[in-house]
Amino acid sequence: MSSKSWFDHAFSSRAKTEQLLRPDLESGLLTPHDYQLAVSFLPGPVRYLPYVHTIACGALAGLAVYRFKRKVRFPTAIVGFSAASGYGIGLVHYFHEHRKFARELQDREAFLLVLDNVNRRLGYSMPLFPRMDRDRILERIKKRREENGEVLDAGIEIVSDIGDSTDSTALTDTPATLSDAPQESAGRPKSAWEAIREANARNAGRQSTWDELRQRHERQRTTGRVQQKEPAETLEDPRAKAQAEFDAILEAERKAAGGS
Numbered sequence: 001m002s003s004k005s006w007f008d009h010a011f012s013s014r015a016k017t018e019q020l021l022r023p024d025l026e027s028g029l030l031t032p033h034d035y036q037l038a039v040s041f042l043p044g045p046v047r048y049l050p051y052v053h054t055i056a057c058g059a060l061a062g063l064a065v066y067r068f069k070r071k072v073r074f075p076t077a078i079v080g081f082s083a084a085s086g087y088g089i090g091l092v093h094y095f096h097e098h099r100k101f102a103r104e105l106q107d108r109e110a111f112l113l114v115l116d117n118v119n120r121r122l123g124y125s126m127p128l129f130p131r132m133d134r135d136r137i138l139e140r141i142k143k144r145r146e147e148n149g150e151v152l153d154a155g156i157e158i159v160s161d162i163g164d165s166t167d168s169t170a171l172t173d174t175p176a177t178l179s180d181a182p183q184e185s186a187g188r189p190k191s192a193w194e195a196i197r198e199a200n201a202r203n204a205g206r207q208s209t210w211d212e213l214r215q216r217h218e219r220q221r222t223t224g225r226v227q228q229k230e231p232a233e234t235l236e237d238p239r240a241k242a243q244a245e246f247d248a249i250l251e252a253e254r255k256a257a258g259g260s
Contacts (some may be wrong), residue, residue: 056086
């Protein structure tokens with residue numbers, strides 16, 4: 001996207017321009033003088049200069065061709081070339097007006113950061129000025145404002161560097177607070193096993209019944225392997241008893257989880 005297309009899209013109306021620039025005005029990054037100048041100039045008639053020059057040059061060429069049509073060999077090419085030349089002249093005029101606008105700004109460096117912020121608010125992931133050292137510029141702005149007795153808002157935003165996942169940085173050394181853990185998806189219902197595990201996890205500081213039963217069951221299985229020489233009749237009784245205890249406790253935990 002060309003710079004003209006970006007400006008035309010970003011500042012298509014005064015209301016939109018005010019909405020995009022107001023956060024930087026409130027944070028102190030954009031001065032009131034520069035804010036008023038921007039909302040008056042950027043969405044103004046200057047954005048139509050290339051088209052005005054295109055129509056004017058094309059129309060003048062068309063009139064000339066019509067008047068001297070007997071002497072003109074390629075009237076269509078002449079009108080087209082004149083219109084294209086008019087668009088080029090209009091672009092030169094357009095950028096000339098923007099240079100005049102930039103010279104009238106109180107803080108041009110701050111306005112570059114403001115444009116980067118506007119670019120992010122419009123949803124573009126790449127910075128508007130990739131080679132610009134935003135952190136260094138912000139430090140210079142902060143120092144310059146402090147010398148004038150001004151204080152920038154602690155939550156002032158600047159666009160992050162390429163490849164950085166953060167959207168803004170503050171003038172304080174306090175890091176942003178991050179959420180401790182992702183939230184569970186609300187659409188998936190909990191199973192009985194998840195309910196049992198959550199109920200056991202609430203018993204802080206002591207071993208869960210599930211773990212205790214599982215360990216006892218494993219010990220009994222290990223004992224059964226060591227005592228392979230014992231009669232099968234003596235082994236069946238403890239195993240059946242352990243299995244019955246296992247099923248009873250598991251059923252009790254299921255009922256407790258269902259009733260809670």
